[in-house]
Amino acid sequence: MxxxxxxxxxxxxxxxxxxxxxxxxxxxxxxxxxxxxxxxxxxxxxxxxxxxxxxxxxxxxxxxxxxxxxxxxxxxxxxxxxxxxxxxxxxxxxxxxxxxxxxxxxxxxxxxxxxxxxxxxxxxxxxxxxxxxxxxxxxxxCEPCAVGIHALGRAALREGATVCIFGAGPIGLIIAQVARAQGAADVVLFDVDPKKLEFARARGFEHGFSTVEDWGGGAAAGVCVDAAGVPQTLAGCLRAAGAFGTVVLMGNPSGDMPLSQHDYWEILRKQLTLVGTWNSDYAARKNDWKQALSYMESGALDxxxxxxxxxxxxxxxxxxxxxxxxxxxxxxxxxxxx
Ligand SMILES: [Zn+2]
Ligand SMILES: [Zn+2]
Structure with missing residues (x-):
């Protein structure tokens, strides 16, 4: 062959x-x-x-x-x-x-x-x-979908919450769709590449920004996902999260992830929960792969x-x-x- x-x-x-x-x-x-x-x-x-x-x-x-x-x-x-x-x-x-x-x-x-x-x-x-x-x-x-489903599953997403996703690549867009399917009221995507935000907009995600400051809605998200893994996106997650919000760390960094004192305070003052996510679940009790395919079948994932x-x-x-x-x-x- x-x-x-x-x-x-x-x-x-x-x-x-x-x-x-x-x-x-x-x-x-x-x-x-x-x-x-x-x-x-x-x-x-x-x-x-x-x-x-x-x-x-x-x-x-x-x-x-x-x-x-x-x-x-x-x-x-x-x-x-x-x-x-x-x-x-x-x-x-x-x-x-x-x-x-x-x-x-x-x-x-x-x-x-x-x-x-x-x-x-x-x-x-x-x-x-x-x-x-x-x-x-x-x-x-199916793999990026399962990874996205698993990542969002690491946060206890509440119905009606605002979800912020930093990094609008394929997994970011998948998480955006899953968040909507799971009851998020508002899904906001952040990326420095306007073409990625344009692509997301064409798929029904109108709220796309390059920074939290541009968004103007900081400290309001119930769940933030760092889908990029660079210091700026981690800081963005911490600023966008509301009190008692959850930040999911998913993007694989290619260097150190330093935090300024100011951003560190965001964790303390807002009493944030930071969780890591890795790969996906393939267990009998929870199989993100089967979930991914069933979301594709139902149209929740398009x-x-x-x-x-x-x-x-x-x-x-x-x-x-x-x-x-x-x-x-x-x-x-x-x-x-x-
Ligand atoms: Zn892969
Ligand atoms: Zn083993």
């Missing part, structure tokens, strides 16, 4: 690789859509993967076309998204079904081969079946227009250059291998 194989930092090659063969408890998935995640850009250009070569790609969906065990033959033909984390099932967090906190996990698309390929063999446990009517491209965005760029695998270099250089506005870049 054809795949985009990472041979070293900055050395992504479109080439022939052996066809994956599903083992016991695995199925063969024909990849129909695979998105470039923000984390794939440093993975390809600066940080690399754990070993080379590795096929990146962990946000994907496809059709089951084969099964490793005869008893799973009935799954052939079904459509599925894939939870990319392979937990150890034996550490403390795993025993509590907190798989995102597993201390010894494997991962499709970083620690082992992922989905920038025509086919991938995946464990049955990781399959999330996609309802009819939800397109593959949306199902391939991802129309999110895929701004679609490429065949053969154009992987071009696609990654676009993702890195940001010369063009994009929301989601997707590969459509077949």
């Amino acid at each position: 054809k795949a985009c194989n990472l041979h070293g930092i900055g050395d992504l090659r479109y080439e022939d690789v052996p066809d994956p063969v599903p083992g016991e408890g695995e199925v063969l998935l024909k990849v129909k859509a695979a998105g470039i995640c923000g984390s794939d850009v440093p993975r390809v250009f600066t940080k690399g993967t754990y070993h080379f070569p590795t096929i990146p790609g962990h946000e994907f969906a496809g059709e089951i076309v084969g099964a490793g065990s005869p008893e799973d033959a009935g799954l052939v033909g079904r459509r599925a998204a894939v939870f990319p984390l392979l937990p150890c099932f034996s550490c403390g967090p795993c025993k509590d079904e907190h798989y995102a906190s597993c201390t010894d996990y494997d991962y499709y698309g970083s620690r082992r081969d992922g989905a920038f390929a025509e086919y991938i063999a995946v464990k049955k446990w990781n399959l999330v079946f996609v309802p009819d009517g939800v397109p593959y491209e949306w199902a391939a965005m 991802l129309t227009g999110f895929v701004t760029h679609s490429f065949p695998l053969a154009d992987c270099e071009k696609a990654f250059r676009l993702a890195r250089d940001r010369n063009e506005f994009y929301v989601k870049i997707m590969f459509s291998p077949s």
